[in-house]
Amino acid sequence: MLSERLQHVEYLIGYEGNAFAFTGDVEEDLLSITSVHPMREDAVRVFLTKADAGWSVVEKLVAQGRLVETRYGEHRFYVRCLMRSRHP
Numbered sequence: 001m002l003s004e005r006l007q008h009v010e011y012l013i014g015y016e017g018n019a020f021a022f023t024g025d026v027e028e029d030l031l032s033i034t035s036v037h038p039m040r041e042d043a044v045r046v047f048l049t050k051a052d053a054g055w056s057v058v059e060k061l062v063a064q065g066r067l068v069e070t071r072y073g074e075h076r077f078y079v080r081c082l083m084r085s086r087h088p
Contacts, residue, residue: 025060026048027055027057027060029047030044030047030057030067031067034067035080039079040077
């Protein structure tokens with residue numbers, strides 16, 4: 001259906017790999033990446049290693065409700081929580 005209207009259509013179902021950009025602010029980088037698409041746990045660990053940061057960054061963001069851990073199939077993923085409570 002889409003290819004009838006567009007010149008190029010690509011179905012993205014494969015694993016994207018671990019090549020994520022790093023700007024120097026580990027927390028904001030993780031939140032930016034995971035607001036676009038979930039990151040597998042192994043990709044998060046590779047990212048943290050490259051950033052010279054520990055898993056405590058993820059634990060902190062999860063505890064704050066800014067990052068959510070979920071499972072799909074055999075893998076654990078992390079995704080940014082975009083819904084904020086409107087209660088004080």
